[in-house]
Amino acid sequence: MAESLAIAILAAGKGTRMRSKLPKVLHRLSGLTMVESVLASTSKINPTRKIAIVGYEAEQVKSALSAVADIEFVEQAEQLGTGHAVQQVIPVLAGFTGDLLVLNGDVPLLRPETLADMLKTHRDNGNATTILTAELADPTGYGRVFCDDNLIVKEIIEHRDCTTTQQENQRINAGIYCFQWSALMTILPHLQADNDQKEYYLTDVIKDLSPVMAMDVPAAEIGGINNRKQLAEAEALMQKRIKDELLLSGVTLINADSITIDATVMVEPDVIIEPQTNLRGHSLICSGCHIGPGSLVENSTIGPNTTLVHSVVTDSEVAGGVRIGPFAHIRAQAVIAENCRIGNFVEVKKSTIGAGTNAAHLSYIGDAELGNQVNVGAGTITVNYDGRDKHKTVVGDRTKTGANSCLVAPITIGPDVTIGAGSVLTKDVEADCLVFARSPQKTVPGWQPKYLRKAQLGQPSAEL
Ligand code: UD1
Ligand code: CA
Numbered sequence: 001m002a003e004s005l006a007i008a009i010l011a012a013g014k015g016t017r018m019r020s021k022l023p024k025v026l027h028r029l030s031g032l033t034m035v036e037s038v039l040a041s042t043s044k045i046n047p048t049r050k051i052a053i054v055g056y057e058a059e060q061v062k063s064a065l066s067a068v069a070d071i072e073f074v075e076q077a078e079q080l081g082t083g084h085a086v087q088q089v090i091p092v093l094a095g096f097t098g099d100l101l102v103l104n105g106d107v108p109l110l111r112p113e114t115l116a117d118m119l120k121t122h123r124d125n126g127n128a129t130t131i132l133t134a135e136l137a138d139p140t141g142y143g144r145v146f147c148d149d150n151l152i153v154k155e156i157i158e159h160r161d162c163t164t165t166q167q168e169n170q171r172i173n174a175g176i177y178c179f180q181w182s183a184l185m186t187i188l189p190h191l192q193a194d195n196d197q198k199e200y201y202l203t204d205v206i207k208d209l210s211p212v213m214a215m216d217v218p219a220a221e222i223g224g225i226n227n228r229k230q231l232a233e234a235e236a237l238m239q240k241r242i243k244d245e246l247l248l249s250g251v252t253l254i255n256a257d258s259i260t261i262d263a264t265v266m267v268e269p270d271v272i273i274e275p276q277t278n279l280r281g282h283s284l285i286c287s288g289c290h291i292g293p294g295s296l297v298e299n300s301t302i303g304p305n306t307t308l309v310h311s312v313v314t315d316s317e318v319a320g321g322v323r324i325g326p327f328a329h330i331r332a333q334a335v336i337a338e339n340c341r342i343g344n345f346v347e348v349k350k351s352t353i354g355a356g357t358n359a360a361h362l363s364y365i366g367d368a369e370l371g372n373q374v375n376v377g378a379g380t381i382t383v384n385y386d387g388r389d390k391h392k393t394v395v396g397d398r399t400k401t402g403a404n405s406c407l408v409a410p411i412t413i414g415p416d417v418t419i420g421a422g423s424v425l426t427k428d429v430e431a432d433c434l435v436f437a438r439s440p441q442k443t444v445p446g447w448q449p450k451y452l453r454k455a456q457l458g459q460p461s462a463e464l
Contacts (some may be wrong), residue, residue: 106226
């Protein structure tokens with residue numbers, strides 16, 4: 001039987017150095033909260049128990065995590081340090097035998113493979129504890145790890161508690177520890193807060209455990225986020241990782257530095273993404289799409305071979321072969337079928353648009369259901385809002401709305417209808433007809449404005 005593994009994520013701190021009301025671990029990196037990224041890094045090690053230690057704004061942290069995982073919460077009412085945080089799991093893990101992997105909630109760049117390697121190293125060597133370390137050119141702020149040539153660790157000393165000579169040690173503690181729970185249990189209850197910060201440091205258990213082994217990992221994976229500068233640096237690393245993976249999988253990124261792509265976005269091969277494009281949330285971009293320049297896609301699916309130029313698509317579904325933009329806005333559960341065209345300055349909100357329908361210029365289509373091959377004339381507006389409620393517009397297949405027509409909802413227009421330009425329609429229209437609603441055109445011969453009439457005495461001017 002596989003040995004059992006529990007994980008504990010430390011997520012109770014406020015993160016004072018972030019200078020934010022939001023708890024530090026809820027700040028986002030490439031679309032994921034820091035603590036979600038930490039949890040995602042454990043995806044290859046199959047823990048039997050998952051615990052998060054919460055404190056500052058606990059409810060917010062709990063709801064963010066329980067939305068994505070089956071996880072237990074332990075409250076650390078007062079944040080007295082990382083050692084104190086782990087002490088809170090003692091009652092919860094009563095009777096547990098196995099390993100406890102402790103992860104700082106502010107170390108979001110770890111790869112799942114690294115944690116799998118760590119666990120293997122820990123078990124293969126029968127370590128009491130294994131910790132992740134790295135040698136940093138600038139180790140300022142991190143705890144320093146003191147070990148021998150075989151990476152057997154003697155102690156960890158926090159930066160602020162180090163002597164000047166000790167600060168020269170470049171091997172840092174990443175804040176990721178794998179403990180034999182039974183060994184940790186003998187030490188953990190006895191921590192003292194005898195340090196510069198007067199906190200109970202988890203790192204203080206190390207000197208009393210044996211053997212403790214350090215495992216060096218790439219510096220890019222173990223950056224801890226304490227302030228927004230480090231958040232920005234981590235974001236850049238995360239973006240590079242996401243983009244490198246996409247490039248190698250067959251996605252073209254033109255001027256990749258100007259593009260942002262969330263970790264949650266899926267992009268199929270043979271997609272071209274142009275500069276200044278941002279892909280966010282749970283989005284899928286299918287093969288053959290050409291997205292950008294200057295576009296935003298959020299929580300949306302874009303079908304194969306669709307093009308999107310200088311446009312915004314949020315919370316919507318666009319099928320294949322659709323041409324969108326420039327300057328279109330598709331939002332709020334809009335559903336656009338194959339081969340449509342949604343052109344310049346067209347907004348589509350919470351509407352379904354049938355296959356082959358064109359809305360090429362200057363329209364608002366809201367709360368509407370348009371059939372197939374409809375032609376939406378330039379400037380057509382669905383008048384969906386009466387100041388209190390939203391109402392629905394239905395337009396049948398192959399109908400052509402005239403330029404500048406207003407469809408005052410609720411209204412149903414049948415299929416094969418032609419609507420005269422400039423019409424304001426307030427009543428339903430049956431199939432197969434021409435409909436228009438506008439004042440007839442009048443011509444007044446010889447009419448002149450009043451100020452000219454006086455000057456030309458004797459010449460009667462035509463009156464309206
Ligand atoms: C910690 C380590 C340091 C290491 C660094 C790596 C200690 C004493 N120091 O320092 O050796 O190099 O991480 O990034 O552990 N937290 C709680 N409860 C608390 C205090 C903190 O849950 O009472 C959580 C925080 O929310 C955070 C994590 O623990 O997610 C780390 O705390 P932080 O204060 O950032 O520790 P560092 O000073 O960075
Ligand atoms: Ca930290």
